[in-house]
Amino acid sequence: MFGKKVSEGDVLRALRQVVDPDLHQDIVSLGFIKNLKIEDSVVSFDINLTTPACPVKERMREEARRAVAQLEGVREVRVNLTAEVRPHAALDRSALASVRNIVAIGSGKGGVGKSTVAVNLAAALRMSGARIGLLDADIYGPAIPLMLGHRQQVEIRENRILPAEHHGLRFISMGLFVPGDKPLIWRGPMAHKALQQCLFDVEWGELDYLLVDLPPGTGDVHLTLAQSVPVTGAVIVSTPQDVGLVISMKTLRMFQQTNIPILGIIENMSYYICSHCGAREEIFGHGGARHASEALGVPFLGEIPIDTRIRRQADTGVPIVLADPSSPAATAYREIAERLAAQISIVNYRIAPLRIEEVSM
Ligand SMILES: Nc1ncnc2c1ncn2[C@@H]1O[C@H](COP(=O)(O)OP(=O)(O)O)[C@@H](O)[C@H]1O
Numbered sequence: 001m002f003g004k005k006v007s008e009g010d011v012l013r014a015l016r017q018v019v020d021p022d023l024h025q026d027i028v029s030l031g032f033i034k035n036l037k038i039e040d041s042v043v044s045f046d047i048n049l050t051t052p053a054c055p056v057k058e059r060m061r062e063e064a065r066r067a068v069a070q071l072e073g074v075r076e077v078r079v080n081l082t083a084e085v086r087p088h089a090a091l092d093r094s095a096l097a098s099v100r101n102i103v104a105i106g107s108g109k110g111g112v113g114k115s116t117v118a119v120n121l122a123a124a125l126r127m128s129g130a131r132i133g134l135l136d137a138d139i140y141g142p143a144i145p146l147m148l149g150h151r152q153q154v155e156i157r158e159n160r161i162l163p164a165e166h167h168g169l170r171f172i173s174m175g176l177f178v179p180g181d182k183p184l185i186w187r188g189p190m191a192h193k194a195l196q197q198c199l200f201d202v203e204w205g206e207l208d209y210l211l212v213d214l215p216p217g218t219g220d221v222h223l224t225l226a227q228s229v230p231v232t233g234a235v236i237v238s239t240p241q242d243v244g245l246v247i248s249m250k251t252l253r254m255f256q257q258t259n260i261p262i263l264g265i266i267e268n269m270s271y272y273i274c275s276h277c278g279a280r281e282e283i284f285g286h287g288g289a290r291h292a293s294e295a296l297g298v299p300f301l302g303e304i305p306i307d308t309r310i311r312r313q314a315d316t317g318v319p320i321v322l323a324d325p326s327s328p329a330a331t332a333y334r335e336i337a338e339r340l341a342a343q344i345s346i347v348n349y350r351i352a353p354l355r356i357e358e359v360s361m
């Protein structure tokens with residue numbers, strides 16, 4: 001029935017038709033194809049993606065399956081999706097060798113939902129299978145321990161700080177060093193030292209993404225971060241009422257001045273869905289962040305609705321992404337997390353294009 005025997009070369013040639021829509025290159029040249037086997041006209045291979053949170057993985061799997069299934073002599077195609085987050089090119093030279101990407105999360109002002117975004121994105125990336133750390137660098141208002149429902153003081157072993165671990169996320173916060181509700185007062189040099197300790201003296205272990213929740217605005221902590229470690233990129237959280245987004249834009253410019261690429265803008269509290277009738281209301285207007293990102297040529301990562309359950313879940317220590325993964329709010333966070341992961345892969349690819357696989361055709 002199958003006269004022609006299919007070869008590895010035939011399969012790879014067919015797979016060259018499948019292009020990664022973010023990296024704009026075919027999946028063979030990108031070195032994604034691993035473990036290619038042909039047995040009894042059954043072709044199996046892995047597609048090793050750059051992130052487990054890849055937004056287009058099912059599409060690539062299907063395109064790859066179809067491209068190979070068309071070949072003569074192929075009875076069955078088995079595509080296995082794997083992922084390996086590629087490290088930022090400069091990171092292996094730093095003291096944080098086990099952390100592949102450091103991602104800053106900033107905002108022009110406080111109260112825009114930056115910490116809520118940080119914990120929910122962390123949870124969404126974790127659910128996709130990525131190894132996640134969260135550094136609460138908002139030394140003036142550390143919120144992460146409350147939002148993750150874990151307030152035990154940190155443990156120190158052999159002069160190394162062990163990160164707290166909860167919901168599968170490793171995290172560290174000034175709130176874990178200071179007992180009770182003591183106010184935190186920091187002078188510049190202290191803030192600098194504290195952030196450096198949180199980066200270098202913490203036993204982070206292997207992480208794909210370390211998300212850093214920055215204090216609002218611009219300041220010492222941002223500079224310390226930019227000067228201490230190679231940051232893959234920054235995310236800006238904004239609200240629609242942030243007039244013309246002027247304040248957020250200042251933050252954006254500060255990142256650009258310190259050579260930190262902007263991974264994208266998120267519009268939080270973008271719209272409200274009435275829990276009784278399902279009607280959508282745009283309390284503060286909507287779409288400002290999208291327009292601003294278009295004007296500035298930076299990616300727009302998405303919109304998050306105002307939802308009382310987002311606040312309630314943050315207050316009870318279980319982010320909505322974990323508490324109710326199929327809710328519209330959780331879906332919004334998850335889609336943003338996927339777009340963010342794709343942007344991180346794009347930035348890393350621009351700095352150091354992936355090695356082209358040596359293949360015999
Ligand atoms: N999309 C949202 N819908 C409803 N409440 C939200 C939303 N995002 C954040 N909040 C709430 O707004 C308050 C401020 O959020 P927070 O993440 O602490 O802001 P920031 O870190 O920017 O200061 C918190 O009470 C939080 O639960």
Ligand SMILES: [Mg+2]
Nearest residue numbers: 114115138143
């Ligand atoms: Mg905060």
